[in-house]
Amino acid sequence: MPRPATSDRLDDDDYPAYTMGRAAEMIGTTPAFLRALGEAQLITPLRSPGGHRRYSRYQLRIAARARDLVDQGTPIEAACRIIILEDQLEEARRINEQLRAAANPPPQQQ
Known part of the structure; x- marks a missing residue:
């Protein structure tokens, strides 16, 4: 399989491009x-x-996001849990929207 171009990898949000020092x-x-x-x-x-x-x-x-919560006084463990719960809620909302759209398709035009 061919390797993606460097510019493609840098456009990828999941590509691990940053060292710890640079990330911090x-x-x-x-x-x-x-x-x-x-x-x-x-x-x-x-x-x-x-x-x-x-x-x-x-x-x-x-x-x-975790840093923002910690800066507001939230303990790091609680900040991590909040972010995990926010992510789960967003995923549940996305799935709910997909299910609603599938259950109620738009009327077909004639």
Whole structure:
């Protein structure tokens, strides 16, 4: 299978493009905070061939949301749980909308 072009990978929200140091810098936190999010199982960074943590843009958005909650005084464990529940609620809403659309198809024009 051919490798995707570099620009395709960088456009991919799930591509692990950022090192821990760069990721921490981008969201205004410390590497220790990112490690704590991993320990809380909120995000699981991929590992480079050398074993270094690598983060995607999607993971950085989640980490930034956690940082915002912690900055507001929420304990990190609670912040992680809130984000997980928000994600589950969004998924349930999406599924509910799909089921409603399938149950009530638009009338056909004649």
